[in-house]
Amino acid sequence: MITQINTHDRFKDNLEWVQRLLARHDYLLEKKAELRPDTIDSVNESSLRHVTEEIQERIKHLHAADIAHILEALPYAKRMRLWDFVSSAQDGDILLEVSDSVRESLIKAMNEGELLAAVESLDTDEMADLAPDLPQNVVSGVIKNLDDEERKQLHSAMSYDDDLVGSLMDFDVLRVRADVTCEVVLRYLRLFDDLPKHTDNIFVVDDDNTLKGILPIRRLLVAQPDTLVDTTMEKNIVFFQPDNKSEEAAQAFERYDLITAPVVNSLHKLIGRLTVDAMVDVIRETSDEDRLQMAGLKEEEDLFAPIIKSFKNRWAWIAINLATAFFASSVIQQFETAIAQLVALASLMPIVAGLGGNAGNQTITMIVRSLAMGHLQFAQAYPLWRKELGVALLNGLVWGALVGLITFIMYQDTALAVLIMVAITLNFMLAATMGVFIPMIMHHFGRDPAVGSSVLITACTDSGGFFIFLGLASAFLM
C-alpha cells in the first residue's frame, strides 16, 4: 500500500474518527451501566467489543508521531480514554513524541509495570530523554535491567544539560578501520540485520577509537571494491563535542546540510553521533521557546491544561508587567496638575507611548534575531545604533508630523501639535536606542536576549513616552 501524506487533512480525519468512536464507546458503556448488575445485553456487549477492536486496530496502524499529535489535540478526559486503547508496544515511542505537559499527564495515568515496559522498548539515549519525567523507582528499575555498556550510555546522556550536544547524541555508530577495503566494509555491513536510522556515514576510527574520518555511504557505493577506506574517506569533517551548545550544532547542521555527524570527547575518541532529526527538533523548539518567552509564557502550554496550571505558567510575566505598569502610572502621576489643566494630554499620551512601543518592538525583534543567528557582534552596536537613530528620525518626521497635523485639527492648538510631534520623535529615538542596546547588552553578558525583550522595551517606551510628552507639556504649555 502506498500512503499519501496530506498532513493536514489526514490529521483532521484521524481526529474525527477518534472522537466519533470514543463517543460511540462512551454511549455503549453508559447503556451497559444502566442495566441491572446481573443482566447481560449480548447485543450491547458485542457492539462494545467491536468498537474497542476497531479503535485498537486503527491506532495500531498509525505512526507514533500521529498518535501523539491526536493525544495533544484532545481535551484531558478524552485524551486519557484514548491512551487506554494504545497498545503498550507503542507507549514508549509516543511518550517521546508528545510535549512535556501532555507527557506528564500520560505518565501519571500509567502504573510502574506499564512504565517499565514502555521505557525498556527504547534506546538508551531515548530513555535519557524520558528519565527526568519518570518516577524514581521506574528509573532505578530500568537501570537495573541494562547491561554495563548501556548503563554507561544512559548515565552519560543523563549527565548533560538539555541544551548541550551530550544530551542529544545517540550511540548507534558504525565503526570501521581505515586500512580495510571498501569490499570488506560492504561485507561487514551485510552482517547486520538492520543499519541504524539515518546512516549516511560510517565512522572511521583507529584501534584506539580515535576518529580518523568519515566514510560517506554515497562514496562507498560508487567506490571500486578494492580501494582502501583510507583513500575513500573524507578527512575534512565537521564534528562536535558533548559540551557544545545544541543550538550551535543545529545551526551547523543547517549551514552544512548534514544528516549525521560524529561526537568525540576531549581525547578525540568517538563516543556517539548527532542526527538531523534531533537537530530539526532543536530548531523547532528554540524558535518556539523564543516566541513563547517573548509573549511571557514560561513554557509550552497544554491547550487544555487545568486553569490553575495555566495561571502558574503565565503569572511571572504578568507580575513583571504589573510592576512596569505601576512605574509608568507613577510617571503620569507626577504630571497630574498638567493633565488637570489640559485634559487633552490624557487622551493623546497613549499615542506617543504606543507608537514608540511598536517601533521599539520592530528594532528589538530584528536585533534579537540577528544575535540568535550569530550575525551580530558587540562591536557593531555603534554603527547599528546610528542607523536605527536615522530610521527613528525619519519615522518621527513622517508620523510625528501626521499626528501633529491631526492633533491640530482636533484641538486647534499649534503649540500642542508641535509638542506631540517632538515627543513622538524623541520617543522613537528612545525606542531605537533601547531596542539596540537592551538585547546587545544582555547577549554580551551571556543572557538570552529573547526573554523579556518585548516587555522591557514596552516598559521603556511607555514610561519614557509619558515622561517626554507630559514633561515637555508642563515645561512649555503650562
Add this chain to the structure above:
Amino acid sequence: MITQINTHDRFKDNLEWVQRLLARHDYLLEKKAELRPDTIDSVNESSLRHVTEEIQERIKHLHAADIAHILEALPYAKRMRLWDFVSSAQDGDILLEVSDSVRESLIKAMNEGELLAAVESLDTDEMADLAPDLPQNVVSGVIKNLDDEERKQLHSAMSYDDDLVGSLMDFDVLRVRADVTCEVVLRYLRLFDDLPKHTDNIFVVDDDNTLKGILPIRRLLVAQPDTLVDTTMEKNIVFFQPDNKSEEAAQAFERYDLITAPVVNSLHKLIGRLTVDAMVDVIRETSDEDRLQMAGLKEEEDLFAPIIKSFKNRWAWIAINLATAFFASSVIQQFETAIAQLVALASLMPIVAGLGGNAGNQTITMIVRSLAMGHLQFAQAYPLWRKELGVALLNGLVWGALVGLITFIMYQDTALAVLIMVAITLNFMLAATMGVFIPMIMHHFGRDPAVGSSVLITACTDSGGFFIFLGLASAFLM
C-alpha cells in the same frame, strides 16, 4: 585535516580576519593613491599583492555558507569589497545561501557575464530559486544554454509558488526497477562518479515511471545480493505532490524523521524529490517570518540596509498602530470630563490596558502556535474559550485585587479601588475572548493568524481597557 566546528567562535574568527585584512588592503590602496601617478612603490605593491592573495586564499577554503554568513554581517561598503575577492566559482552557491536583501545587493554589483557564469554552475532547481532576483536577460541567457530536459525542469520549478512543494523539489533522483536484484542495483550505482546529495533512498518505478516504492540504502546494504528489489523495497511510503504546501511537507519530514521523499504528479509518476535540508530551511523561515510579522516587520531586514529601505519595511504596521492608537485616544476623549474631575483616572488607566494587553498576547501566542502546528480545530473554540475565561477570572481575582489594594493605599478611595479591580477583571476577559477568537476566525477563513495578531489584540485591550475603566468610573464615581 580534521575540522572542529565551533560555529560561534569560528564565525567570530572569520569576521575578525576579514575585517583586519580588508582594513590593511584599504590602507595600502590609500598609500598607493597618495603617490604621484608616475611613481611605483614596489614594497607597497608587493604588500598589496600579498594581502589580496591572502584574502582570496582564505576565502577559497571557506564553505559557501560561511562566506554568506560573513557577507551578511558586514556593513554595505565592506560587504561589496569582500564580494570582489570571492572567486566566481563560489558566487552561485553563495547567492543561494544569503538572505533576499543581501542577495539583491550582491547581484546589483555583478555584470551580466559574471551572473551567467555564477548561475550556470548550479542545478536547475537552484537556478529556479535565484531566477526571480535575476535580470531578465540573464535568465534568458541561462535558459538558452540548457538542454531540453533541464529547460523543462527549470520551467516546472519556476511555475510553482514559493510556498509549494513544487518550488522546492530537486530532480536528482535515482530510479531502479522492481524486478532486478540488489546485486544489480549495487553494480548500477557503481557506474556513477558520485551519487546525489542526501541519497538515503532509491526510488523504484515501473517502465512508465510510476512510483512503486522506495529502496532504502540501509536495506540495500544489508540485503543478500540475489534478493529482488521488489521484496526488499518499502511499499508503505510517504510521498508528496508538487502542489502540497511546503510547510505541511516540512511538518511531515519532522514527524516521520525523513531524509528524502519522492514527489509524484497526479498520475503518480515520479517527477522529483524533497530533501531534508530544504525542509529545515522551510521550518526556519516559517518561524522567522511569524516572529517578524508579529512585530510588524514585513520581511527579513538587512541589518545595514539604507535607512529608507528599513523605513519602507516597517511603515505599514506603524501606520496600522497609529490608526488603532487614535481610536484608543478617541475613547479616552469621550471621558475627558470624568478625567478632569478625577485626574487619578489618567494615571491608572494604562495599568488596566497594559495588563489586558499582556494577558491577551499570552493567549493569542498560544492559539496561533497550536493552529500552526495543526493541534487546533474550529470546533474546539468553545471549550478553549471557557478555559481561557477561567484563567482570566483567576487573573482578575489575583492581580485585580492586588492593584485594587495598591490603589487604595495610594488614593484612600475605596470606590476607585473596587472599580479598578472590576475593570481589570473585565479587560482580562475581553483579552481572553479576543485572544481565542481573532486567530481562530482568521484561520477559519484561510488567513495566516500570526500576521498582525499582536497589534490587533493590543488594540482591543487598549481601547477596551480605557472604555471599561473610564466608562465604569463615569457611571459610578461621578
